[in-house]
Amino acid sequence: MSALLEVTGITKRYPGVVANDNISLTVNAGEVVALLGENGAGKSTLLKAVFGLIKPDSGEIKISGTPIVFGDTAGVISRGVGMVHQHFQLVPVMSVAENIILGDEPRRGIFINKKAAHDEILALSKRYGLEVDPEAIIEDLPVGMQQRVEILKALRKDVKLLILDEPTAVLTPQEIDELLGVIRNLANSGVGIVLITHKLHEVMAVADRVVVLRGGKLVGATSPKETDEAGLAQMMVGRSVVLQVNRTEAKRGAVVLEVKGLQVRDDRKILSVKGVDLSLHKGEILGVAGVEGNGQREFVEAICGMRHREAGEVLINGVATKDMHPHAVHKAGISHIPEDREKHGLVANYSIADNLVLNQFDQAPFAKGWVRNLAEVAKSAISTVEKFDIRTPSAFNTASSLSGGNKQKVVVARELSEDLPVLIAAQPTRGVDVGSIEFIHNQLISARDKGAAVLLVSAELDEILSLSDRIAVMSDGKIVAIVESKDADRNYIGRLMAGLKE
Amino acid sequence: MSETNVDKKVVKSQSEKSSKNFDVGSWLVPIVAVLVAMSLAAILIKLQGLNPIAAYKSLFKTAFGSIEGLGVTLGKSTPLVLSGLAVAVGLRAGLFNIGAQGQLLSGALAAAWAGVTFDGLPGYIHVPIALIIGAFFGSVVAGISGFLKAYRGVHEVITTIMLNSIVMGVADYLASHQLREPDQFLTRTAEIQPSAKLPIYANLPLGFFIAVVLAIVIWWILGRTTSGFRIETVGRNRHAAWYAGIPVKRTVISAMLISGAIAGLGGAVETLGITYRYAPAFNLGLGFDGITIALLGRVHPIGIIPGAILIGGMRAGAANMQFDSGVAPELVDLLMALILLLVTAPLITRFFKNNSNKSMTSGWGN
Structure with missing residues (x-):
């Protein structure tokens, strides 16, 4: 047969x-x-x-x-x-x-x-x-x-x-x-x-x-x-890959980011974040687990100033941040790896170099007053491409020519370039190949070890489990539980994600 | 050591980059479009029983064959360079400014008013004042569309088209009432003062050089300045621009203001350099030709110049062509239409592909 x-x-x-x-x-x-x-x-x-x-x-x-x-x-x-x-x-x-x-x-x-x-x-x-x-x-x-x-x-x-x-x-x-x-x-x-x-x-x-x-x-x-x-x-x-992320115990510091009573509506104007309180400490990775569509996207966008906050506030080091103003929030100290990298993270037909300076193009050394310093942009791009192992013939190819993993590396490289106190990573490895996942994970850990407060939002439970120091489970627009990752049980979290009670 | 290595790489890559901007593949499209359009038109001429070779020979000989002819060609090309540039600046910001025509008319009328009204000024003051006033009014007209787009989410194609009609109506009204030449039967303004007329040096009109310098300046602004980067980023991905902290609404409005100012300047140059007055029948279609020219020049500020000279030359040589070969001057309109059709096919697809699945108002923050 x-x-x-x-x-x-x-x-x-x-x-x-x-x-x-x-x-x-x-x-x-x-x-x-x-x-x-x-x-x-x-x-x-x-x-x-x-x-x-x-x-x-x-x-x-x-x-x-x-x-x-x-x-x-x-x-x-x-x-x-x-x-x-x-x-x-x-x-x-x-x-x-x-x-x-x-x-x-x-x-x-x-x-x-x-x-x-x-x-x-x-x-x-x-x-x-x-x-x-x-x-x-x-x-x-x-x-x-x-x-x-x-x-x-x-x-x-x-x-x-x-x-x-x-x-x-x-x-x-x-x-x-x-x-x-x-x-x-x-x-x-x-x-x-x-x-x-x-x-x-x-x-x-x-x-x-x-x-x-x-x-x-x-x-x-x-x-x-x-x-x-x-x-x-x-x-x-084609080479050995470390699947298990090596990380040391978190050295948890003071609260950096504080979310109080946050309520947010989604695109259909339906309340999708229904009152969330959360504190993020220096030097920890807080993972937000949850099935997609339970308010995570709106939650992240509201924190980052990209979506109107219906109620509640977001404080960085005790200072309230501006609603609906991504640039001001960024200036206040939040780096953000956006969930939709094609829409928010990259300009597809710009070069990798231009994408790498997208939020700093008008600051020194990339600009002198009104005039851009293209030599600096190029120099920094060439070294970033090497440092972040972005696979491309040159830093001047368009972002659209890259694979998903390398596109994401461009976004990660840009967001990590400033060493801001808070890093919010939304679905950072979606559609990304295994090799790049390993790299991005290590970058998140090293940002944490350098003292950043990292909020990791991911639909991949394995990613949350292997990276987080604490895990918050989000279901139906609410944080239903926060557990220390050493106490985390895969099944228990899965049940919470599905909206089941205890 | 490694420093110089990096520098070398930089230089090399940048030259690669600039050669990419001019890569043969993309510039082949407009060239082929022009050649195909001319061949198709040649068939039609042949079908009429006339000689296409003779027609084209006469057309181009008149336009480019002599210094005098070239002067006329460049004069005709001047407003076309500017209206093409206006459309191109809009497109760079992701805005389809169909209203170059209206902006150009308002600039033409305003310049005529300034040219007639101010008296006793020396030319080197009168001309710039009239040009600036023309640019200002073009800018105001376009600014209305920019404002509506940024703050009300109204699509610029709709508002600019509507403003074309409004401006034309208002301008004709003014030209036949308040600004009409006194004691004249014709509906037109008086002739501008001699001091406001753009000088012509050895057959070469000054306006053309103003237009070329402006094209180079715009090219530099778009490619090298932070403002240009903002415009380009908003044009290519509005969401990423907003996310990266670029004030999208303000950028949209400023792009429209610049675009309108250039178109208004086009009208002013036409008034001060060619027509010397405003009349309702003048300037028809110059703004719309700008769309063809912008696309023919691949939305590149420098690329627009040869496109405008080509079209301007055809316009300059059309009458003589009829005299020499019997082919009607409307052939030029036919050629323009064919060129537009052939050039837009690939460009428009790309424009809408880049903008698809992004509704025009979302992502600007409610």
Whole structure:
């Protein structure tokens, strides 16, 4: 019997880069294959080829023994390939059933046959053991449930090969565990699964085989039995990576940043930070854990002067900071690694050098009065690029030419360049490769050791656990608990994140 | 030792950078656009049974073939350089100033008023005063749009277009009432004083050199000063600019004020150097040509100069072309339209791609 998916010798060149270099792999029915690799390793190029979206320069892709026609995406889908995207493709105001049948609705005359749809969804969810309420409205559902709907949507088309693109990025630890169970069940029922992720412990937990890409090449195929997380990380990055952050006990000093009774509204004008009090001390990292969308973003933006504070105040060394004035807050002593680096952190078509001075361009030595000192800007950029290991041909390439990890390094380098008393890092390693994560983590620790008060907000619980001295759990706009990290228990925090009481 | 190494790197990288600004790929677009437009127009001329080669030969010979012709060409190019520059400054700040036309008209009328009214001044005082007054009024008109954009979130394309009509109406009213030439049947202002007329040196109009110097100054400001950096940053990523502490609203308004001042200056130069008075039928389309020229010059202050000379030359040579070859002077309008179409295709896509998924008012703080 031939394999479900058989990729043989796929090579795809783009101008100046070989995105896929002679890659071969197979996926059999009933097995979970994890596709591991840093950003830019060639994972998405390979997937596009499998989906028939691009035509490789050479090589062949077979599904159940028959080659696919490159360019014929519909044909690939009709042969049983389904994909669950990282960003959900659901209509928030429609019901679960309506979302699942969208595009291929059971009809009665010109009307949708709602009864048939309802029954079909129930049967489907029973068959795969994925419980859903067909009549629930998507936007009312938790993220984990929405993802379940996405998976059902893919399974409905009688899928033989399911591709999951970073499916756990937005889930709580409990939801992740559930999802991994679902993946295992699907595999047991005969579906072949390709799991794209960069979370190594998930790979260890669920994969039968692991395929690692690096720089467009397939650098290794292994299985969780033969290796461990450190081994996988080394294959991915090409050198040994310290996964465990080495840090000494915090030397906690006086309170630097104080948040009192902070209330903030989100973009829809709904109160999303519902009265938060928090004190951040010199020389500590305070981690804010929480499932995304529980007010963390609004919380950080309000502290940094980027979002109106409905009530409450933010004090630095006892002095209240100005509302809605990021520059004044920065001057008062807060550096901020913004969550949305593309929107707030970088000017994409500026050079790396200009991005590195974005908040100091009009100060000495980067300007003499009205005139910019471009030689100084360049000199400092060249040394920063070297110091922060920003991978680029030169400091004068545009920021948009960098990979996610290197873009983030530019932002981190800029925000750390001034040694301000408070550093707020919002999702500092989102979409960042393993090698850069290690580097950024070490930068945060060393900022702490130099005496900065660091507020780390992250949706990655592992990141919070490994870096923080204290952990605050945020749920539904409130800090529901603050624990010392040595007392922290992964499960306990996970339950708090999910909004469960004790 | 290592110091000099770094310096060398700096110099090298900067020369790389500047060569990048002028890389052949990007400058090929306008050149190809002009050539393709001319070929397409040539086909149309041929279809009329006329000779395109003869037409183009006459067009360019008239425009560039003699010192006198070149003088006329540069005279026609002057307001075009300035209106192109005005549009370009706006685009650098992420603002689509469609209102160069209105700003230019207000500058033209204000300069005419200043040229007529002030009496007994020497030329070296009268001319600058009239130019500054023209620039000031252009600036005021554009400033209205800048203010509305910054503080009310009204899109500048809408307000500048509306102000075009308003300015035109008001200017025509003034030219036919308060500022009308006394005892005259025609709707126009009186001729400006001789002291306000821009001198022409050996066929080369002074206004053109003012425009070129201004283009160089704007280039320097945008590339080398902190104000220029603020404008460019706001134009490329308003959110990052705000986050980095650049006063976005103030920058938007100042960019509009500068843009309007340049357009107003364009109108003033036209009045003081070519028409010597304001009349409602004058200056039509100069501001709109500025859009084509700004894009043809790839929104680069220096790139605008050759674009303006090309278009100015076509305008200068059009009448003679009809005389020599029988091709109607409207060919120039056709060429302009084709060039605009061909040049904007790639540029506009990029402009809107950079600005997409950012609604025009959000992120400025409620």
